[in-house]
Amino acid sequence: MSIAELEQTSALRILAYLKTKKKASRTDLRRNINASTSALYNALAKLKRLNLIKEESQETFPFTVKVSLTSKGEKIAEHIEEIEKLLRKAYSSSS
Numbered sequence: 001m002s003i004a005e006l007e008q009t010s011a012l013r014i015l016a017y018l019k020t021k022k023k024a025s026r027t028d029l030r031r032n033i034n035a036s037t038s039a040l041y042n043a044l045a046k047l048k049r050l051n052l053i054k055e056e057s058q059e060t061f062p063f064t065v066k067v068s069l070t071s072k073g074e075k076i077a078e079h080i081e082e083i084e085k086l087l088r089k090a091y092s093s094s095s
Helices: 001-008 009-023 024-033 037-049 070-093
Strands: 023-025 051-059 065-069
Touching: 001 009, 001 037, 009 023, 009 024, 009 037, 009 051, 009 065, 023 024, 024 037, 024 051, 024 065, 037 051, 065 070
Parallel strands: none
Antiparallel strands: 023 065, 051 065
């Protein structure tokens, strides 16, 4: 698995979003990461196979699935966050 593969499936945006929000429903993710439903589900499946996220089903109404980072996912999301900060800093100093 490479960074390019994760970016193609919106997985990097999912990791960054979950770093900020801690937990999110699939609907919340779809609305906030600007990805199609199929792209979102493909990315979630990849992230789950890589043990970067976990999904918890709510057993009472509303029956939603909450997605959150695993400890491994948290570490990777921290690096993504750091890269974003460096890019913002580089952009603001070049303006």
